Amino acid sequence: MSTHMRQVGFGAAFLAVAILVVALAASDAGREAVYLLSKPTNWQVGFAIVPHAPSDPYWWTLGVGALNSIVLAAICLVTSSAIGCAVAVLRLSANPLWAGYAAAYVQLFRNVPLILQALFWFALISHLPAPRRAIEIGGVAFLSNRGIFIPVPTGLGWLMLAAAFVAAIFCVLQWRRRSIALAAVGALGLAIIAGLAVERMSALVSMPVLRGFNFQGGLRIQSELLAIALGISLFGGAYIAEIVRGGFLTVPRGVLEAAQSFGLSPWAIFVKVRAPLALRSVILPLGSQYTTILKLTALGLAVGYADLFSVTILAINHSGQTIPLILIMTACFAGLNLLIVAVMNLANRRLAIPGYQV
Incomplete structure (x- = not known):
């Protein structure tokens, strides 16, 4: 038998043994995961959008953490997109003052680690006045060291x-x-x-009303959620601002001059020509940034927000089942990221402009 054949045989044997070991480990992990998920946790999640009690099983508790991550990601995707678009427009402004402010914002929030930003906002919110001396916002919302209280629609x-x-x-x-x-x-x-x-x-509408030492009614956004949402939104908004600004700069000058020759106003050129062409070129980079924002929600652990990563770590500490829980968390994040990628790819195909190459 030649040396090459022996090497191929040894490689095939090693691969077969590795596959067997992984299959056995996966089988054991699967049985442990099924048994673990049906057990009560006997501990409480610090923040839950849906009802949660210590008697709830692990699968429900992990679902609570996943829902918290999804809500945080949804808030940050919307706010960071709005911030990024606004800052991008300001950076392209002919007013040097506004353009300078926008550039300073981008440089500051892009170059400071997100975890430091989140801790800063959490410390700032923690030092706000108590509910009885809360900062009133427009007579309908109140900001205190326990978070922000806002009106919420009833059923x-x-x-x-x-x-x-x-x-x-x-x-x-x-x-x-x-x-x-x-x-x-x-x-x-x-x-x-x-x-x-x-x-x-x-x-x-249910309005927040001060009764005793706290507010009743309305919706309370806890300080942990507010801090991490502010941090991720401002951090992600700085990156999205550069993506959107780059999209505007890719619009050919000849197209804009042609629009001007038709007598269109600057606003009409922006809405009907420049923005659609820029949107076409930023969809895929935005999809990449959106997946990054989703993964950044795991930093909620730093400020005590009960996201999926935080809940998974607690579950590992209480149960000792590391591999099954890590695999479940990985599958959740991978599924959410693939969903974002699929949606952005669909938008990229639907918004394609015939004859226009990015």
Whole structure:
């Protein structure tokens, strides 16, 4: 037998043994995971959007952590995108003062580690006044060392919002189809809903009210969630600002000059020409940044936010089952990241402009 054949044989034998060992370990880990997930945790998650008790099983507790991560990621994706777009527009402004402020923001928040930013915001929020001396925001929201208290719709309020959303979509669709009569009917329905909402505001919205030493009613955003959301949003917004600015700079100058030759106003050129072409070129880089923002939610552990990573670490400390829990957490993050990538790829295909190459 030649040396090459012996090497191939040894390699195949090693690979077979490795596959057998991994299969046996996976089988044992699978049995342990199934048994573990049905056991009660006997410990409490610090922050839970859905009801949670120490008697709940591990699968529910991990689900609570996953939901906390999803909510945090959703908040940060929206806020960082809004911040990034606004800062990108300011950086391209002809006003040197605004452009300088935007550039300073990008350089500051991109070059300071996120964990330091999160700890800074958490320390700042922790030193805010107590609820009885909370900072009032517009007479409807209150900021204190326990977080921010904001109004929230009641069950009936959510139904009214859903009805208003449907009526608004109906109006827009009928207007685009040039069906003026049906659009007017939709607008009338929207006006009726708005009138009822104003008249029955107290029944539709739960307002935070100070009673004793704390607020009751409304929605409380805890200081841990507020701190990590601020940190990730400002950090991610700095990167998104550069992505969006780069997208605007990729628009050919000849296209803009052609739009000007048609007599379009600067605002019309921005909305109808520059923004659509820039959007086409930033979708894929934004998808990469969005997956990064999702993974950054794991830093919630630093400020005590009960995200999926934090809950998984607690579960490992209490159960000792490291491999099954790490695999579950990995599968959750991988699934969420793949979902973001799939959505952005779909948007990239749907927003493709025939004849325009990025």
